[in-house]
Amino acid sequence: MERKKTDMTRGPIVMPLVAFTIPLVLGNLFQLLYNAVDSAVVGRFVGEGALAAVGTSTPIMNIVILLISGLCMGASILMSSYYGAKDYQTLQRQVSTTLLAGCAFSLVLSVVMILCVRPLLYLIRVPDRVVPEASAYLSIVFAGTVFTFVYNLLANTLRALGDSRTPLYFLILCAILNVVLDLLLVAGLSWGVAGSALATVVSQGLSCLLCLVYIRRRVPLLNLGKRWLVFDRALLGKTVRFGSTSALQQVCLQIGKTIIQAVVNTQGVSVMAAFAAVNRVDDFAYTPQQNIGHAMTTFIAQNKGAGHEERIRRGFAGGLFIEMAYSAALLAVILSMAPQIMGLFVEEENTEVIRLGTSYLRLIAVMYLLPGLTNGIQGFFRGIGDLKVTLESTFMNMLGRVLAVVILLKVFSLEFSSLAWANMAGWIVMLLFEAPLLVRQLKARPAKG
Numbered sequence: 383m384e385r386k387k388t389d390m391t392r393g394p395i396v397m398p399l400v401a402f403t404i405p406l407v408l409g410n411l412f413q414l415l416y417n418a419v420d421s422a423v424v425g426r427f428v429g430e431g432a433l434a435a436v437g438t439s440t441p442i443m444n445i446v447i448l449l450i451s452g453l454c455m456g457a458s459i460l461m462s463s464y465y466g467a468k469d470y471q472t473l474q475r476q477v478s479t480t481l482l483a484g485c486a487f488s489l490v491l492s493v494v495m496i497l498c499v500r501p502l503l504y505l506i507r508v509p510d511r512v513v514p515e516a517s518a519y520l521s522i523v524f525a526g527t528v529f530t531f532v533y534n535l536l537a538n539t540l541r542a543l544g545d546s547r548t549p550l551y552f553l554i555l556c557a558i559l560n561v562v563l564d565l566l567l568v569a570g571l572s573w574g575v576a577g578s579a580l581a582t583v584v585s586q587g588l589s590c591l592l593c594l595v596y597i598r599r600r601v602p603l604l605n606l607g608k609r610w611l612v613f614d615r616a617l618l619g620k621t622v623r624f625g626s627t628s629a630l631q632q633v634c635l636q637i638g639k640t641i642i643q644a645v646v647n648t649q650g651v652s653v654m655a656a657f658a659a660v661n662r663v664d665d666f667a668y669t670p671q672q673n674i675g676h677a678m679t680t681f682i683a684q685n686k687g688a689g690h691e692e693r694i695r696r697g698f699a700g701g702l703f704i705e706m707a708y709s710a711a712l713l714a715v716i717l718s719m720a721p722q723i724m725g726l727f728v729e730e731e732n733t734e735v736i737r738l739g740t741s742y743l744r745l746i747a748v749m750y751l752l753p754g755l756t757n758g759i760q761g762f763f764r765g766i767g768d769l770k771v772t773l774e775s776t777f778m779n780m781l782g783r784v785l786a787v788v789i790l791l792k793v794f795s796l797e798f799s800s801l802a803w804a805n806m807a808g809w810i811v812m813l814l815f816e817a818p819l820l821v822r823q824l825k826a827r828p829a830k831g
Contacts, residue, residue: 391688396700403677407670409550412557427569435515437658441640452629454534461542466687478612492527506644519575526583529590536593552592560585627769631776638780656738659727675761682765702758709754716747741799752809778815783808
């Protein structure tokens with residue numbers, strides 16, 4: 383039986399957008415469990431050094447993951463547009479071309495990153511005592527890069543067709559498997575960070591397999607058979623243009639975080655451990671905001687393909703409302719539970735790590751409204767196909783944030799919590815860049831129609 387897809391080019395706007403967004407947000411929260419469980423398990427069962435190793439590995443690992451997910455996101459914008467225009471033959475060629483090119487790229491990337499692990503760790507000034515564990519963790523994770531690509535492509539393809547629920551189900555199953563394997567390999571067999579990385583790779587491989595089986599049995603539109611081997615050079619060029627811009631935007635963000643990590647690495651292991659923990663919390667906070675923006679992208683891209691300009695405007699307004707409602711709820715949770723949240727990552731006797739993390743979380747909580755706005759605006763620009771704005775605004779964000787970190791930590795020697803002010807500086811710079819461009823675009827679109 384075919385799974386029902388969601389055509390967002392007709393009917394109500396806000397409730398279908400909410401219905402599409404909720405599984406998308408939940409799916410990415412479960413995906414974050416891969417890294418969060420890694421941090422929590424190694425922090426509790428291996429120690430502070432292992433937590434620092436996983437935390438300092440994350441920016442490097444995320445550059446690769448976000449490069450891949452950015453390429454898939456760029457391809458999915460084209461897929462959404464073809465689906466909205468009912469051009470199914472081009473949609474199918476888009477999927478097969480992206481799969482073939484992406485698998486080849488992922489295999490090459492995997493080898494290159496494994497060879498460069500230690501030089502990259504030394505480049506970001508990781509302490510010698512942390513390097514062996516961080517190197518082992520990254521090498522194992524990079525060995526599974528092709529699983530990361532195939533899953534991201536298939537999940538983004540299903541979402542481009544309006545199905546945000548199925549990827550959620552797979553991620554729930556694989557997140558549970560990841561928890562079980564983490565406890566078995568790290569807590570039970572004492573394999574340390576290597577066991578944690580292996581659990582992540584096996585879980586990603588399973589999610590990839592489940593997507594392939596599901597598409598074969600339940601999505602006739604994507605059951606291509608021999609057409610999986612169709613390679614369209616013209617579509618590849620268009621995909622590279624969209625995907626590379628989206629990937630550069632994602633990687634730009636992570637490179638900025640890696641530079642910040644390098645600064646933090648000079649502040650001692652306790653600060654590194656606290657930074658690793660609050661980064662996990664930030665991930666859980668930001669990811670729903672990002673994925674509300676991604677839902678807006680799918681909605682807007684489908685309607686752009688169908689030529690429904692007025693629905694684009696209304697969909698953007700509805701998406702911003704969802705962003706602000708989520709940000710307000712997030713503020714209440716973080717302010718009331720900051721110490722308890724930090725306690726999930728380290729034992730109670732690590733009072734310095736808990737103190738540092740709690741001060742940061744209580745300060746950053748009141749600022750979460752700003753990334754809600756920026757993610758909504760970026761969802762709009764991605765949906766209309768103007769990825770240049772998303773790349774440039776992200777660059778402005780990270781430039782402002784990195785400069786603020788260097789000034790606050792290195793020049794004025796302020797405490798760890800000042801990193802929250804650096805985040806705010808980046809978001810403000812980003813909004814100042816995006817706002818005039820957004821106003822111009824909205825004025826160019828009909829208010830009625």
